[in-house]
Each structure stands twice: as C-alpha cells, then as structure tokens.
Amino acid sequence: MKLDLVGKALKDLDGGIIPDEKDGKPIPLNKLLARILADAGGEDPLKLFELAIALNKDAPVSVDTSDRELIEKVIKASRHTALVKGQLLLELKGIS
Numbered sequence: 001m002k003l004d005l006v007g008k009a010l011k012d013l014d015g016g017i018i019p020d021e022k023d024g025k026p027i028p029l030n031k032l033l034a035r036i037l038a039d040a041g042g043e044d045p046l047k048l049f050e051l052a053i054a055l056n057k058d059a060p061v062s063v064d065t066s067d068r069e070l071i072e073k074v075i076k077a078s079r080h081t082a083l084v085k086g087q088l089l090l091e092l093k094g095i096s
Contacts, residue, residue, distance in 0.1 A: 001064065002060040002061070002062060002095065003055075003063050004060035008091070009028055010084065029091060031056060033071070034056040037071065042074075042077075051071065072092055076089075
C-alpha cells in the first residue's frame with residue numbers, strides 16, 4: 001500500500017488551507033504526520049522513527065497493514081485536535 005500525502009495540506013472546516021503561523025505557508029500533511037510519529041512515545045519507536053523519516057520526504061511511502069494500524073493508533077493517541085486527526089485518519093483510510 002502507498003500512503004501519499006505529498007501536496008496535501010491541512011484544511012479548515014470550509015476546505016480552506018490553514019497556513020502555518022510561523023511562515024504563512026500551507027501545512028503539508030506528510031510533514032505533519034512525520035512530526036506526530038516522531039514525537040510519539042510507546043511501542044516500536046524504531047518503526048515510528050523510520051516512518052517519520054520516510055514521510056518527511058516529499059514522496060509516497062509504502063506501508064503494510066501493521067504500519068497502517070500503528071500509524072492509526074498513534075494519530076488517535078496524539079495531542080492534536082479532531083480537525084487534524086480526522087484529516088490524517090481519512091487519508092489513512094483511503095489507502096489500499
């Protein structure tokens with residue numbers, strides 16, 4: 001399975017792109033998920049680190065079912081809002 005978040009940005013409830021407060025640029029979903037995985041504690045830190053590195057690059061990432069389940073678990077447990085979690089989980093749900 002390929003998780004392709006490249007070119008996709010965080011959006012508000014109306015579908016408008018949410019700019020980063022620091023530089024005003026769109027917040028790329030691949031970079032956002034990479035940070036979430038890199039900041040996560042708990043199980044399989046090496047796998048989370050490897051996935052974070054891969055997602056931080058601007059290319060689709062190959063994931064298997066166990067990767068997908070781990071990513072989903074980490075997203076759900078993260079400190080982020082439903083606005084962020086929902087978009088990432090929908091993207092994750094859409095891969096096959």
